[in-house]
Amino acid sequence: MGRDRTLPLGPTGHLMAIINVTPDSFSDGGRHMNVDVAVAHALKAVEEGAVILDIGGESTRPGAEPVTPLEEQRRILPVIEALANSTDCLISVDTYRAETAMLALEAGAHIVNDVYGLRHDPAMTTVVAETGAGLIMMHTGRGREAEKLADVIDDQRFFFSRQMDVAAKGGIDRDRIILDPGFGFAKDRDEDFSLMARFEELTSLDMPLLVGTSRKRFIGFTTGRDQADQRDVGTAATTAMLRLAGASLFRVHNVAVNRDALRMADAVLQARGADTETDN
Secondary structure, eight states: OBTTBOOOOSSSOEEEEEEEOOSOOTTTTTTTOSHHHHHHHHHHHHHHTEEEEEEESSOOSTTOOOOOHHHHHHHHHHHHHHHHTTOOSEEEEEOSOHHHHHHHHHHTOOEEEETTTTSSOTHHHHHHHHHTOEEEEEOOOTTOTTTOOSSHHHHHHHHHHHHHHHHHHTTOOGGGEEEEOOTTSSOOHHHHHHHHHTGGGGGGGOSOBEEOOTTOHHHHHHHTOOSGGGOHHHHHHHHHHHHHTTOOEEEESOHHHHHHHHHHHHHHHHHHHHHHHHHO
16 A cells, blocks of 8 residues: 555455544534544544544535645644554555655655645645655546547546556556545536445556545535535445446545445345355
8 A cells, every 4th residue: 555554455344534634524524623633533432443533624515715834734734743653554644745745744644645646736746756655546536628538438548548658657566556536526417326336447547546535515415415514325326336347445534334235235245255156
């Protein structure tokens, strides 16, 4: 995965807990602004089954006010440092800024979660390559309107093919990269559902896939849940479906609910494997 840490993928899926140290995130903004509160929340997520803690200091919801790099760092670095001294859990920094990523890695993070997939800050590739960090590379349509392909899977393949080439040329090993299709990021509701329905096609990329559907608007629209924190059951349903379709990691707000959904999906996958062996 990165920085001499590994995460075995295969018979079971894994959960990444969202730890937003922000006042304005769409679901839990302001709840974890205090360092001690954020750390306690993160450690509870580990107890509930999270294997990665994703620490973010800037909301990426549509219309959110951008923050300065200094403010982003002020929010997240004390939390990352405290967690690095409190748990062996993998720590991810949710940032698209190379400067913030470097400081977070120095504070104890292992993974960079870049929502722009190495497209925003040219120095990000160098930071990830030189530190040996893991990289979560997310697909987005932001800033790509002119080149975006009409077919959602074609656009995923086009984007990741190009950005994987950027990573390779920059010295980032392929086995340190995880791909995130970017549910809800510059995608309308129909695109999100098409991506879910055809998700298995992405396994042809032959890379680990992480999904972040947690509490997104398309779940609220479908379930009639206007409040984001009421969408955990809908989120768990997507976790189970996408695990069966080939996803390996799941970025979620509510670890406990999604852990149960993931265990059920894993049990089905194991039964499929046993049936295949019996048939052979």
